[in-house]
Amino acid sequence: MISQALAVAKKDILIEYRAKVALNQVIPFALAVLLLFGFALDTQAKVLVEVAPGIFWVVVLFSSLYLISRSMRLERDNGAIDGLALLGIDPLAIFFGKLLALFVAMSLLEIAVAVGILVLFSANLGSLALLAVSAVVATLGICSVGLVYGALASGERVGESLLPLLVLPLLAPVLIAATKCWSDASASHGGIYDPWLKLVVLFSVVFLVVGAVSFGAALED
Amino acid sequence: MSTRVVRRIIGLTGLLLVVATVVMGLFVTPPDAVQGNLARLLYVHPPIAWVAYLAYGVTSVASALYLWRPTRARRWDQLAVASAEVGVVFTGLTLITGSIWGRPAWGVWWTWDARLTTTAILFVLYLGYLALRRIPMSRETRGKRSAIAALIAFVDVPIVHESVVWWRTLHQGATVATLGTSSKIHGIMAWTLLLGFIAFTVVYLWMTMLRFQVERMAEQLEDQEFSNWELERAKEGEIRSEAIGELLNDGTNGRDNTLIEDKVR
Incomplete structure (x- = not known):
């Protein structure tokens, strides 16, 4: 199963490497939104530093919708998913393979947005360990939820425009907790035992399990 | 009740x-x-x-x-x-x-x-x-x-x-x-x-x-419409096959295509 999952991940990453959608469309989009936030908040240095963690996660969540719907569209176009099913690949392997590929793309996005925020908003990072762990764990949860809902809403044209409405409210807890993690980290009073990190972990573990269990059923027609 | x-x-x-x-x-x-x-x-x-x-x-x-x-x-x-x-x-x-x-x-x-x-x-x-x-x-x-x-x-x-x-x-x-x-x-x-x-x-x-109840009835109506549509299709098919059968039996062997098309319509 692991080799199958790795093959699926390799396939997705290769497609992404050749098409460069994340690099050419999604990351520039995220940076444009960062600039817009700067305009909206009137570049008041103090405000920008204060809201930087929240803006980071909001921008990441919104941009992730593009990556998620693209990840599922790859499978629906030309019935590629039927091909995978015919090859006898375990739905669980498809799920974890796609999760891995999506995670890689999301990480690139997050690094770009974080650099953008550091430069444009002059935000400070503080405890790097807490930041990195919370971002990795939160991203796993986001990818998992996104994949399941991508599968649920895919297949029809109208479905894709529905994805944000389905996914964003569900991700509210991870937005709150991951933002608080960064706030604590930048205030330098948060360690790896930050209580908000526990909530991020809880969310991600729950939704990794839910995703693994339901992804196969969501794919079936 | x-x-x-x-x-x-x-x-x-x-x-x-x-x-x-x-x-x-x-x-x-x-x-x-x-x-x-x-x-x-x-x-x-x-x-x-x-x-x-x-x-x-x-x-x-x-x-x-x-x-x-x-x-x-x-x-x-x-x-x-x-x-x-x-x-x-x-x-x-x-x-x-x-x-x-x-x-x-x-x-x-x-x-x-x-x-x-x-x-x-x-x-x-x-x-x-x-x-x-x-x-x-x-x-x-x-x-x-x-x-x-x-x-x-x-x-x-x-x-x-x-x-x-x-x-x-x-x-x-x-x-x-x-x-x-x-x-x-x-x-x-x-x-x-x-x-x-x-x-x-x-x-x-x-x-x-x-x-x-509304949901139930909506589904029943949908089924009804579908089976009506199926019946209609089946009936049309019967008429067609009857017409074709007639033509095949009257000895022309379908050489006159316009005649067949007229009848089938």
Whole structure:
């Protein structure tokens, strides 16, 4: 199963490497939104530093919708998913393979947005360990939820425009907790035992399990 | 007794109970010592919120029953959508009545308190669920996919609640829990509140039964239309094959194509 999952991940990453959608469309989009936030908040240095963690996660969540719907569209176009099913690949392997590929793309996005925020908003990072762990764990949860809902809403044209409405409210807890993690980290009073990190972990573990269990059923027609 | 009669009786009972709640709440009970007449809104607000949670509970159970193969039946999917729609209406009403109460009591229409925020998220989550059901797909696929969505929403709600409770809390503590000892609420007020709970639960029952029936009939109509269409196609096919058979038998062996086409038409 692991080799199958790795093959699926390799396939997705290769497609992404050749098409460069994340690099050419999604990351520039995220940076444009960062600039817009700067305009909206009137570049008041103090405000920008204060809201930087929240803006980071909001921008990441919104941009992730593009990556998620693209990840599922790859499978629906030309019935590629039927091909995978015919090859006898375990739905669980498809799920974890796609999760891995999506995670890689999301990480690139997050690094770009974080650099953008550091430069444009002059935000400070503080405890790097807490930041990195919370971002990795939160991203796993986001990818998992996104994949399941991508599968649920895919297949029809109208479905894709529905994805944000389905996914964003569900991700509210991870937005709150991951933002608080960064706030604590930048205030330098948060360690790896930050209580908000526990909530991020809880969310991600729950939704990794839910995703693994339901992804196969969501794919079936 | 037919279900229609039962449903009418439940509907009428609900109406009478709601009227009784209104009369009790507005005219019989005394104004609250602290909140004055404002407290009268609390005879409807908590019962409505309870019905919203009840409705989502029913949707979750019905979705689980639909997903589990041994119990999979159309009626669970129909019950899930019926209950979810009623739930969304009541969640909307919870937010509205809460806002109306919040404005004079807290001075603002909205505060970022845990219970308010959870309810708002719940509202959007189930609006998404209903939107998902509107995507054109086969009945079985829709049933399965929306059941998964409903269960995921159900899993998410406690996490949302936990996160916003940590985040901030202002909502006044639950008064209902002390109903038994009745230390916080005056007797008649407690009874009116209880009446409100029963009244709106009966209304929920009636609305869900009605919506369930509508969903059932819509599916029957769809099936009917489909089988009518199939019959028509079959009949057309028969006429065609008869016409072709005639032509083959009259010895021309279909050499005159225009003749065949005319007859087939």
